[in-house]
Amino acid sequence: MDIYRRKEIIIFDLDKTLVKSKSDVDNEMSDLLVKLLAIKKVAIISGGAFPQIEESLLSKLNCEEKLLSNIFIFPTSGTSFYKYIEGAWKCVYLEELNQVERDSIISNLKKSLDEAGYKKSKVVYGEVIEDRKTQITFSGLGQDAPLKEKLQWDPDGVLRRKVIGIFGKYLPEFDAKIGGSTSIDVNRKGVDKSYGIKQIEKNLNIPIEKMIFIGDTLFEGGNDYPVISTGIDTLAVKNPEETKKYIKEMIL
Numbered sequence: 001m002d003i004y005r006r007k008e009i010i011i012f013d014l015d016k017t018l019v020k021s022k023s024d025v026d027n028e029m030s031d032l033l034v035k036l037l038a039i040k041k042v043a044i045i046s047g048g049a050f051p052q053i054e055e056s057l058l059s060k061l062n063c064e065e066k067l068l069s070n071i072f073i074f075p076t077s078g079t080s081f082y083k084y085i086e087g088a089w090k091c092v093y094l095e096e097l098n099q100v101e102r103d104s105i106i107s108n109l110k111k112s113l114d115e116a117g118y119k120k121s122k123v124v125y126g127e128v129i130e131d132r133k134t135q136i137t138f139s140g141l142g143q144d145a146p147l148k149e150k151l152q153w154d155p156d157g158v159l160r161r162k163v164i165g166i167f168g169k170y171l172p173e174f175d176a177k178i179g180g181s182t183s184i185d186v187n188r189k190g191v192d193k194s195y196g197i198k199q200i201e202k203n204l205n206i207p208i209e210k211m212i213f214i215g216d217t218l219f220e221g222g223n224d225y226p227v228i229s230t231g232i233d234t235l236a237v238k239n240p241e242e243t244k245k246y247i248k249e250m251i252l
Contacts, residue, residue, distance in 0.1 A: 045196035058073070115166050173188075209231075
């Protein structure tokens, strides 16, 4: 398609776009991304922290080292930026919430969860409330819950929307939004994936008309939806298998 040829950089969401929720990239996707890196710059904007992206995606890319300089990572909605420099992943910038802000978010998030009727499961997998420094993330079953169980927990988001509504009354200066299958991400006001797109434009000196974004939640209320406000071209997908079809079109 001609639209791909005009683009300088292809930007992806991570969970449910390149990988199944909180899973590792599969071999086919890894191979396709390597082929894409040979012809295009690639960026990842995710609500996840860098260690998660490194483990689930970057460590699985079997490619020449020189190609890694073509991929750019913007974790936690663009509040940090990592690039491959001289044989290692280096942090270019990191916009941390201060300790007072993080403590306040965590305490009010706990209060909001209680008021919304959240009951912690007897079995959880990892941290339920994670301090990512640049973002606070709640995961209903823990960060490392199996995908099958995650898909059965609050599948329609009713509980999480209730929590978000209550939290907004306590700390209106912060934004809480649905992230992955079981999560709520809390950032400063105005920090969402549109912020990440603007950071890519600023740090890579690539105009928005030379970008395309691919994500699974580009519908209103989805955590990819804010990118639309930047005027970027978008492709909506339902899962990684659909993403693979688009990448195959790009590399042919």
